[in-house]
Amino acid sequence: MNLSDRTGFGSVDTYTRLAPSVDRDWIEQFVLEQRLLGVPGPRIGDSLVVVESHVSESGESALTAFGEPRAYAAEDAPEQPRQSPHRIDPGWGIALVLGLFGMLLTTFSAQAAFAGESALAVTVGHLVLLAIAAASLALLLFASHVPLRMIAQHPVRSWVGWIVLLVVMVGALLLLPQQVGEVSIGVASAIGVALLAAGFLLQLRAFLGGRVQDDPIVGPGEQPESPRAGLVTVFVFPVATALMIGFSWVLQQIPGMF
Structure with missing residues (x-):
């Protein structure tokens, strides 16, 4: 690669x-x-x-x-390069946070509904997972050069690190089931969908407003093509949520197949 x-x-x-x-x-x-x-x-x-x-x-x-x-x-490099090559538009950053939490809340609610629960039990594992996800997102938003440099210079270690982080997040859900509260599935789902929608609209607004732009490498005298990466990113959380809910449904159906 x-x-x-x-x-x-x-x-x-x-x-x-x-x-x-x-x-x-x-x-x-x-x-x-x-x-x-x-x-x-x-x-x-x-x-x-x-x-x-x-x-x-x-x-x-x-x-x-x-x-x-x-x-x-x-x-x-120029004598005074931009200090942050991947500056994040504030609206875009807020949208990513809303999208992340909306995706997780909606997925958790769907999983509880598939299991026949009437309410979403909020556990210590959920809180730990949210904290790790929020910290990871903050790192990507405000210090993206750190993980990018790590990936570039130590690709194998970086991928191992991401796998370990994923294992820790999944482990937190499985090993920390202590309940700290519960929320109606209908309420949790509504909040999750609302957060997803708000994040999507904020991202779309930032993109259409020209506040999030690609910075392609072009030769002398060349004109960059119309930016598409930012537009694709707008749909990441909604699509990821649909995929995670679909995968959760499939897992729920597996026991009944045998």
């Missing part, structure tokens, strides 16, 4: 098109470091063209000509 695939900081087609003669691993590390430093996409595209021009004309490798990719990326 390429760095570009893991981070979303550029596509393989972009690297092939702008720097076909440059070693892929070198160029991916260079692009990633520039992204983390806050260098705009068009500026990175200019740098790729410069590196490609030198490598293709001189026959030298990028490593020989420019040195280690991360060091050269820092050297090549």
Whole structure:
């Protein structure tokens, strides 16, 4: 799996098109470091063209000509790059929080309904799961460079870490069943759907208002294509909720099949 695939900081087609003669691993590390430093996409595209021009004309490798990719990326970056390359629009951030909690509450309510319960029992495990999810989301919103750099430099450790985190979240639900309260399934479902709808509308508003934009890597004189990544993200929580509810229903039906 390429760095570009893991981070979303550029596509393989972009690297092939702008720097076909440059070693892929070198160029991916260079692009990633520039992204983390806050260098705009068009500026990175200019740098790729410069590196490609030198490598293709001189026959030298990028490593020989420019040195280690991360060091050269820092050297090549503008003197005053943006401090936060992935700044989150406040409305977008609030929408993500609403969507996350709406998704979890709606899913938990559906699971309780499938089990024939009249109320959603709120357990210690639920609270721990919500706390972990909220902390993870806060990290992605306000310090995205930390997990992105970790994924880029230590991909195996990062994936192991995410798996461990998932196991902890599932384990909290199974091992901490102590009930701290209960909510009517109808009320819980209504609140969950309302949170999902509010998050969806806020994300859509931020996207349509131009406050959330892609920053694609383009070559000199090229115009970026119409942004689509932000629009896809708008539908993540509603789609994920539907999938989780569907999966929960399937699991509920399995015992009756045997």
